[in-house]
Amino acid sequence: MSRIWRISGSAITYLWLLAFVGIPFVAVLTGALAGGWRPFWQCVTSQEALFALRMTGEITGVTLLVNLTLGVPMAFWIARKTVPGWRMVQWIVELPLAVSPVVAGLALIVVYGPNALLGRLLETVHIKVAFAFPGMVLATVFLTLPFIVHETVPAIRAIGNTQEQAAYVLGASPWRTLWRVWLPQLKWSLLYGLALTTARSFGEFGAVLVVSGSIVMVTETATLFVYQASVNSELQAAYAVSATLALASFFLIVAMQFLKRVGGRSLRGH
Amino acid sequence: MAIEFVEVEKVYPGGTRSVRGVSFQIREGEMVGVLGPSGSGKTTVLRLITGLERPTKGDVWIGGRRVTDLPPQQRNVGLVFQNYALFQHMTVYDNISFGLKEKRVSQNEIDHRVRELLRFMRLETYANRFPHELSGGQQQRVALARALAPRPQILLFDEPFAAIDTQIRRELRTFVRQVHEETGVTSLFVTHDQEEALEVADRVLVLHEGRVEQLGTPEEVYERPETLFVASFIGESNVWMRPLQNGHVEVAGIALPVDPSLPDSAEVAVVVRPKDVQIEPASADEAHAQVIRSAFKGAYSACWVRTKDCEIWEVHIPSTERHRESAGTWVRMRVLKSFVFPR
Structure with missing residues (x-):
């Protein structure tokens, strides 16, 4: 039975x-x-598709850098609970998990749009956020920051702070301690968080759509391209770029499984 | 290096007063056991020496230098943590070399020093192991080697043997003492195990509720306790509260001598160690007490007697004397030594 x-x-x-x-x-x-390799290749390498794929790549790259530099301190802030304000930080980090990406995108337009105070202020120093690259990165960062923080906070708590104190007493500065004691032990959690971030950045649509305005060859990402192509009934182009994204996701999933296994093994060792 | 605390006070955020106006001096090359019940501030004292905590008030001096505001990185102190705090992602070798690398010692010198310590700690075959592949005793030795590697001026142990089996704990205790003798470095170790403190330390610092009760040799704190707390905390003791009458105090019908400076009719605490009482059989009228139970404890026999005031005393009879009084026997007691403290 x-x-x-x-x-x-x-x-x-x-x-x-x-x-x-x-x-x-x-x-x-x-x-x-469907039409063989040639049309597929032509679609993927068309100027517009290439631009869109590159844009997605660039946004993902910058997002990863920003998340790493923001996420690690935030994770420590939340995990430690000693510096005041950690509850606020935790709340801000968890917000995107509950908020619809479209709403998040709209919120950015409201704050940074050309008619908003902050947006106009930034425009006087020639920084354009809404309908431009910075805004798209901002939206993606907002939506993906939880991943790295969520992955590293439990790891930081599990490691505790006695190893850090041991390093201090042995003469290591806080900075050196981060490099020699913390990062090697947070490596797997960070990589896993970064992989999740990458996956989300590749697929992000709603927030980026609202904040970018989806201007062809200016602010169009790969997912926006797929959407636009399918709306325009250019199915071959939509399929081609979708397939490219899907392949990237496939490799990412394989990489994440690998990270999980290796990281899990090294964590069990503790 | 000598260590001096001057009126050190530590209040934690949230208002917990961990150390309240502590002053003491530790001489160069001494090994001092910091003894006290949990919450007495002993770990805080240790952390104040490392610089991991800063005093709220008062000053810490190391080797004649005021280090109150010096960060832990600049104090050249070695610390062995209670749970070792080994770097889990590093091999034994890398753990031991950590401090040397931070000091930018040459690679040759690092290798020489680490090999030397591995030999000294009997860890040569474990150089490439990770901490989780070692037993508790081995981890403890790695922690000690790591602390010793940069040749600290002071070596500190925080409850170093708390997590280790009794058998290995004995060995390690002897080993730590041996390390101290060979390196000659001023050492402090925190413990709540008085046997450990008395056995290993040159002097014992007894703490209670964030204050120093006494700093003295094991003999001093045992034979000449300065406070009621020390007398009752160190070694076994019978403690009785009594009013002072006409310059003496009576327990079980036996008059005991009292420091004449104590005010008359004040309540005092009388402490009598079980080993300082002798008993011998006597008739019921002459006797002070009756034996309730006795137990063989190896080097001595413990005997519990009930006095005519219905107080229970513990009495130790050396095994060499060989006579164990059976339950029900009436005995006369002789108090060889007692301590009287004002309340």
């Missing part, structure tokens, strides 16, 4: 995978390659 349950249990899992991952993935790939 239990064997039947087990078999049907895994059958359901596989069916689920097939229905929601396998079939759509294959459909996108076949759609992209």
